[in-house]
Amino acid sequence: GESVGLHLPTLSVQEGDNSIINCAYSNSASDYFIWYKQESGKGPQFIIDIRSNMDKRQGQRVTVLLNKTVKHLSLQIAATQPGDSAVYFCAETAAGGTSYGKLTFGQGTILTVHP
Amino acid sequence: GAVVSQHPSWVICKSGTSVKIECRSLDFQATTMFWYRQFPKQSLMLMATSNEGSKATYEQGVEKDKFLINHASLTLSTLTVTSAHPEDSSFYICSASATNEKLFFGSGTQLSVL
Numbered sequence: 314g315e316s317v318g319l320h321l322p323t324l325s326v327q328e329g330d331n332s333i334i335n336c337a338y339s340n341s342a343s344d345y346f347i348w349y350k351q352e353s354g355k356g357p358q359f360i361i362d363i364r365s366n367m368d369k370r371q372g373q374r375v376t377v378l379l380n381k382t383v384k385h386l387s388l389q390i391a392a393t394q395p396g397d398s399a400v401y402f403c404a405e406t407a408a409g410g411t412s413y414g415k416l417t418f419g420q421g422t423i424l425t426v427h428p
Numbered sequence: 429g430a431v432v433s434q435h436p437s438w439v440i441c442k443s444g445t446s447v448k449i450e451c452r453s454l455d456f457q458a459t460t461m462f463w464y465r466q467f468p469k470q471s472l473m474l475m476a477t478s479n480e481g482s483k484a485t486y487e488q489g490v491e492k493d494k495f496l497i498n499h500a501s502l503t504l505s506t507l508t509v510t511s512a513h514p515e516d517s518s519f520y521i522c523s524a525s526a527t528n529e530k531l532f533f534g535s536g537t538q539l540s541v542l
Contacts, residue, residue, distance in 0.1 A: 321469055347531075349533075354519075354538065355536060356432075356434070356521050356523075356533035356535045356536045357472070357521070357533045358533070359530065359531075359533075362530075402471060402472070415462065416472075416474065416523075417474070418471045418472045418473075420470075420471050421471050
């Protein structure tokens with residue numbers, strides 16, 4: 314039969330504002346975390362990653378924060394632009410090093426940026 | 429950067445027919461490929477892990493006889509949805525990685541079964 318649809322969390326911001334997208338993970342053994350951006354009808358696009366031995370990592374306009382104590386991950390997007398509108402997923406894996414293991418994806422957040 | 433090509437990008441088929449989806453790594457050798465399924469407004473769910481030259485490992489609840497995976501070379505994995513039914517309609521996404529390298533995703537295949 315059909316899968317029960319879930320309503321993804323949504324975040325609406327104005328262009329130029331900063332956006333914060335949150336993600337809770339459940340596996341204490343996960344040691345590698347990735348944020349992906351997915352536009353409609355496309356595959357996930359890598360944004361930024363972080364290993365469990367770090368609590369913060371910065372990229373271009375994006376910052377990922379990791380709080381292992383409460384198993385929480387966040388993605389901060391500075392000066393959000395309309396082109397940032399998409400669904401954002403966090404993913405976790407117990408990579409055990411530099412290689413990827415199987416990824417477990419979070420539920421996703423729909424980001425809408427208004428001009 | 430590394431590119432993973434997925435084909436076709438969309439397919440419509442009649443109930444009871446089989447559909448093959450290809451996933452190719454264009455500029456690297458993919459020792460491992462993963463197949464995901466995504467229903468509308470939902471997250472990606474891993475279906476199976478495909479290692480070159482060996483049988484795929486399926487996640488719990490995924491029928492291996494229905495979703496046939498072949499990873500015959502280091503650059504190609506295929507997913508065949510056999511005897512497709514409307515409930516198999518979904519967005520199928522592959523990903524690939526080389527040893528000790530990051531994962532790259534294909535652009536996805538939208539399957540609609542009538």
